[in-house]
Amino acid sequence: MQHYDLVIVGAGLVGLATAREYLRRRPGLRLLVVEKEPRIAAHQSGHNSGVLHTGIYYTPGSLKARACVTGHRAMLAFCREHGIPFQLCGKVIVALTEEELPRLQALYERGQRNGVQGLELIGPERLREIEPAAAGRRAIYSPNTGIVDFTRVAAALAEEITAHGADLRLSCQVVGLLPRAAEIVVQMRSHPPTAASQSGSCEEELTARAVITCAGLYSDRLARLTGDDGGLRIVPFRGDYYVLRPEKRQLVRGLIYPVPDPRFPFLGVHLTLRPNGEVWVGPNAVLALAREGYGRWQLHPRELWETLSYGGFWRLARRYWRMGLAELYRDYVKRAYVRQVQRYVPALEAEDLLPGPSGVRAQALAPDGSLVDDFVIRRGQRVLHVQNAPSPAATSSLVIAQMIVDEAQAQFAL
Ligand SMILES: Cc1cc2nc3c(=O)[nH]c(=O)nc-3n(C[C@H](O)[C@H](O)[C@H](O)COP(=O)(O)OP(=O)(O)OC[C@H]3O[C@@H](n4cnc5c(N)ncnc54)[C@H](O)[C@@H]3O)c2cc1C
Structure with a gap:
């Protein structure tokens, strides 16, 4: 042996x-x-967005926060050493409404506490300089957020x-x-x-x-x-992307993200430049019917049963069923999703968004239904x-x- x-x-x-x-x-x-x-x-x-995150979102002191801030630096050094192209194209996290402003401020302070370099709180004029097609009242600008092909x-x-x-x-x-x-x-x-x-x-x-x-x-x-x-238990969540029509790519220069819901930081409309010049919109997050189910109808009965027979899943579903249904609705009804996208980039129309790839997140759930x-x-x-x-x-x-x-x-x- x-x-x-x-x-x-x-x-x-x-x-x-x-x-x-x-x-x-x-x-x-x-x-x-x-x-x-x-x-x-x-x-x-x-199967991911290819974003080199800087560590703004994560709870100060968590492994995630520490690993992201230092991991970003380490990843850039690795890419340089191996001749892998990356681009520090920058990201704006945009607040659209008055209610989002305190959360934006809190996020900015969290980023500072995590030691993220170069963050700026900006108003609409500076936002328009960085992302001319983006709407927004105020934003965090993270100049060191980047993109790379992780494969x-x-x-x-x-x-x-x-x-x-x-x-x-x-x-x-x-x-x-x-x-x-x-x-x-x-x-x-x-x-x-x-x-x-x-x-x-x-x-x-x-x-x-x-x-x-x-x-x-x-x-x-x-x-x-x-x-x-x-x-x-791992519960798989599928995330679908749209890809912008090539003629509309110039509407997005880097990354345009929403102010996240702290309970579900991965939800909301994300517009992401890709290393090959494409712009992806997404991903959303809907329950996948198989752990490696990249297609909407890809079903693995035993794996789906594993999810449905897990008490933690039902505790999560009971708490957040409204949010889950809304996400499902936007997954099936493109018009509803496009309306969300237009809040961030008003010049985009439904026909500018073409079907794109998808990924599946391994979301660990605890027995009490909390997302780990x-x-x-x-x-x-x-x-x-x-x-x-x-x-x-x-x-x-x-x-x-x-x-x-x-x-x-x-x-x-x-
Ligand atoms: C849609 C999406 C977008 C994301 N965007 C970003 C982003 O922009 N930036 C970022 O930093 N992170 C992002 N992430 C997260 C990131 O991609 C993952 O956290 C990371 O890739 C996890 O790597 P891993 O090696 O743990 O898992 P995986 O890449 O899933 O690797 C696990 C491997 O184990 C293999 N395996 C499983 N079981 C067995 C077995 N029994 N025997 C042998 N092999 C086995 C699988 O085939 C697989 O290849 C994203 C994730 C998703 C899904």
């Missing part, structure tokens, strides 16, 4: 960055990254780790983790499953001194393989599970990796 020092499950940005960080601290470590898809960054890391970041990470001796195994799904006194057995099967292994049984085993799981949309399942998910906001790393015997790595974990991935490796080294003496 093959033996490794460390096996990392999941070749998204968090798994790949963790592998890189480990190899920087422990060159020569026998390390394997296992990914169920035939390519890296196949899910959240390759290129993932590719550079994979190249670096394999050049330093790591193995990367694709199309291979981890289906069992069996901790023993001196090692952990990792059970795998090919993915998608062959006829012979439809049952989910294992086709191959190897051993490792330790395992770190970074499985995104399946992080709770991986945690349950060693018996403890801490009661958290911060990063969560759970310890087990010879295993660490990254149970929650929500946005901005792409921006912060290099620093989250440092936190994970600190934790792993303390626990595994590896």
